[in-house]
Amino acid sequence: MTQYFDLMLRAIAVYVFIIIAIRLFGKKELTQLSVIDLVFILLISNAVQNAMVGPDTSLQGGLVAAGALFITNYILKKLIYKFQSVGKLIQGEPITLIYNGLPQKKNLERAGFTISDLEAAVREHGVESIEKVDLAMLEVDGNISVLSEDFKKRTHKKRIHKTLGSMGD
DSSP: OHHHHHHHHHHHHHHHHHHHHHHHHOTHHHHOOOHHHHHHHHHHHHHHHHHHHTTOOSHHHHHHHHHHHHHHHHHHHHHHHHOHHHHHHHHOOOEEEEETTEEOHHHHHHHTOOHHHHHHHHHHTTOSOGGGEEEEEEOTTSOEEEEEHHHHHHHHHHHHHHHHHHHTO
């Protein structure tokens, strides 16, 4: 029984380590996986496998480690949901990248983004340049949200279209 308890503790320790490492190295790593990022994730998982299960490569050992990870993940999500301070500690807070068409240089540095990264993210949202962005945020999940005058126009057109469409009913 202590063998399985040891497996659980090791799996949880690796889980916590990976969360801390991702938190320290930034959310940018979560946005879009490049080939380098994918290889990195595969190698990290391979590197920590032995740390989790040690010499126990049995089915039971693997299931105990996986079960410990599922339970730890569930508990952590509940804590994040229930306590905002835990969420901020683990996930961080959204970071403003662009405000009124101006890149926020300190925040870009903090998030590890270059102007090229920002321009690419803006284009992915259908906006041709940073200057046309009202607000761009790096969200806690690593995604970038972009709001622009174009967004407002599209939303406003949809509302007008829906309103005019419902008038005919």
